[in-house]
Amino acid sequence: MSKIANTDQAEYWSGPSGEKWVQKQDMFDALMTPVLEVLLARAGIKAGQKVLDIGCGTGASLLQLAGFVGPSGHVTGVDVSTPMLAMARARVETAELDNVTCIEADAQVYDFGSMAVDQIVSRFGVMFFEDPYAAFANIAKALAPGGKMTFITWAGLPENPWFRLPIEFAKARVGSPPPPDPRAPGPMAFSEQDYVTDILIQAGFRDVTAETVHPSLSPLGTLSDVADFAGREGPASRIVNDMGGSDDDVLAIVSDLENAMRDFDTSDGVRVPAKLNLFSGSAAD
Structure with a gap:
């Protein structure tokens, strides 16, 4: 892998957290499918374009993008997570896509100077930089003149129950860790x-534009399955670990989540409302 500036994030996403994403790839892909649909619809990817995907994770976005650009286009995925990118490469190989390249790198410092891509996209992949000003200045070098960047981020906790509820129940059960800097690298860093x-x-x-969008997240499984997933992965699990919680604490949090999510249980499955920020900007002609 090339040099990295975001060492904490590289270690985090290449450790157990990255492995969890690989193990639960089907669940995470399903959960985020509506988000990816909104992002790609707004980006307007065209056949023959060169596209850079920042924070491509386990590759769901790469597979979609490859279809949009077709054989005359090309997609490059960049991610700092070793296990997640290994899965992305495997999925690309299984799909026999020869128009996709995966690069394990830190986008804050990677040399993008010769890429000249038409579009840059990111689904929840740009909120983790140690220095976001430096990172976006570097990422901008990848664009060809007139090229476009489109990315989507979480818009804060209050209207995102997928994050808010597990955090509330975990804190009520095991106590609260010290509050983080709201702009520190993490899922909610770009809420403003x-x-x-x-x-x-x-x-x-x-x-440069910014707007708010409200897709519904679509996790797999029954209400019980979804509550178990939400209670054992993500922010709840981090709080339980940080505060020395037990297996009984996790079971209690899962039970609380199942009760709280009943309003999200529909005839089409569990659908969790979300509030997201959608940003775009273009390079000078």
Whole structure:
């Protein structure tokens, strides 16, 4: 792998957390399918384009993008997680796609200078940089003149019960760890639209826009399955581990989540409302 600046994130996503994403890939892919649909619809990927996917994870976005650009286009996926990128490569190989390249690298410092891509996209992959101003200035170098970047992020806890509920129940059960810096690398780091648009403008992007979108997340399984998944992965598990919680604590959190999520149980499965930020910007012509 090339040099990295975000060492904490590289270690985190290449350790047990990255392995969990690989083990639960079907669940995570299903959960985030509506988010990817919104992102790709807004980006407007065309056949023959060169596309860079920042934070491609286990590769669901790469498979979709490969179909959009077709054999005359090309997709490059970049991620800092060794196990997640290994799965992405395996999925690309299984699908026999020769128009996709996967690079294990830190996008904050990777040399993008010769790429000249038409589009950059990211689904929840850009909120983890140690220095977001430096990272986006570097990422912008990958764009060809007039190229476009489109990415989607979480818009904070209050209207995102997928995060808010596990955190609330975990804290009520085992106590609260010290509150993080709201702009520290993590899922909610880009919840403030003005902060993110300033980053893009400072990085040299033109025509910067920010809007709010409200897709519904679509986790797999029954209400019980979804509550178990939400209670054992993500923020609840981190709080339980940080506070020295027990297996009984996890079971109690899962039970609380099942009760709280009953309103999300529909005839089409569990559908969890979300509030997300969708950003875009373009390179100078």
